[in-house]
Amino acid sequence: MKRLVLFLSLLFLVQSCKSSYGKSELLKENETLKERIKKLETADTVNREAAIELKKMNVVYRGVSNPIYITKPNAISFEATAPGLRKIDSLGNYNLNVGTGRTLDITIKSKLKNGDSLTETKTFRIKDISAPIGTINGIGCGRDFELKMTKNELMKESSISIKVEDFIFDWSFKVRxxxxxxxxxxxxxxxxxxxxxxxxxxxxxxxxxxSVKIFDIRWSIIGSKSTYSLRAPSPILIRIIEDN
Structure with a gap:
């Protein structure tokens, strides 16, 4: 874009030199043209850099408050809207609670520094959270998978936790x-x-x-105020084996 403007500017100057304008008229035209070029370059830069920034949000999850951070570089102001989107503060932090459907659009309307208005739409996939898996000392593969443990291994203050596969948020879970x-x-x-x-x-x-079965594991998301109905993790099945 800039190269095209500069080429057209040069062409304009060449044509002007061939005219019957005097020196003062040419200088005046040159200054006017420089101002036009500067405005065009500024507008081009502002529009190119005014992109939406959403952190860790390739997808959004149904049933939990999805944390979203939105910024608009080079914008004087902007407004983001979507069903279930709630603004938390003036720093660009939002929470998003999605409903039905497989996709959701966030619309951002902004006013740029050059006076232009810009509307952009970002589409996200909506996913359901996978069924949680119960683990003991970090080990667990889901329903119908039997772990082999000695009695001594089981009695060394084993820690019961859960894991959720294919989950992008850095959330921690607490077993109650x-x-x-x-x-x-x-x-x-x-x-x-x-x-x-x-x-x-x-x-x-x-x-x-x-056989030992650990089941009916009750858990919560640390630091989350979500009203999500947490699904019961798959039980942990253990078979006691002989010490080596």
């Missing part, structure tokens, strides 16, 4: 309590996320080939 079943008979509720042998003497009675 869970249930423990031994050989499909005795059921014990454990508060917190630690399987502590001192509090659960029943673990001392475990024998080789006994």
């Amino acid at each position: 309590h869970f249930k423990l079943k031994i050989n499909d008979t005795e059921i014990i509720q454990v508060n917190g996320s630690i399987l502590n042998a001192e509090k659960l003497n029943v673990l001392e009675k475990l024998k080789i080939n006994d």
Whole structure:
């Protein structure tokens, strides 16, 4: 764009030199042309740089408050709108709660420094959060997968947690309590996320080939005020094996 303007400017000057204008008229025309070039270059730069910046937002998730950061470089002011989009502060932070459908559009209307108005639309895919998976000491592969552990491994204050696959946010999850079943008979509720042998003497009675099931894991998202109905993670199935 700039090269085209400069070429046309040069052509204009050449044609002007061939005219019968005097020196003062040529200088006046030259100054006017320089001002026009400067305005065009400024407008071109402003429009090119006025892009939407949305961090970590290739997709948005249904059922949780999606944190979004929006900026408009070289804009005097802008307004972002979308169903479920709520402005948090004047720094560009928003929360987005999506509803039905597979896509959602965010529209940004801005006023640029050169006086122009600009409207842009960003389309996002809407995804449902995958079913959470229960883990013990970070290990867990979902429903119907049986882990092999010795009694000693299980009794070393094992930590119960969850993981959600294909989830882009850096959120942490907290396990509030869970249930423990031994050989499909005795059921014990454990508060917190630690399987502590001192509090659960029943673990001392475990024998080789006994089964342990950790289920009904209740959890929350740390720091989130979302009203999302958190799905129950898949249970953790354990088979007691002999020490090597």
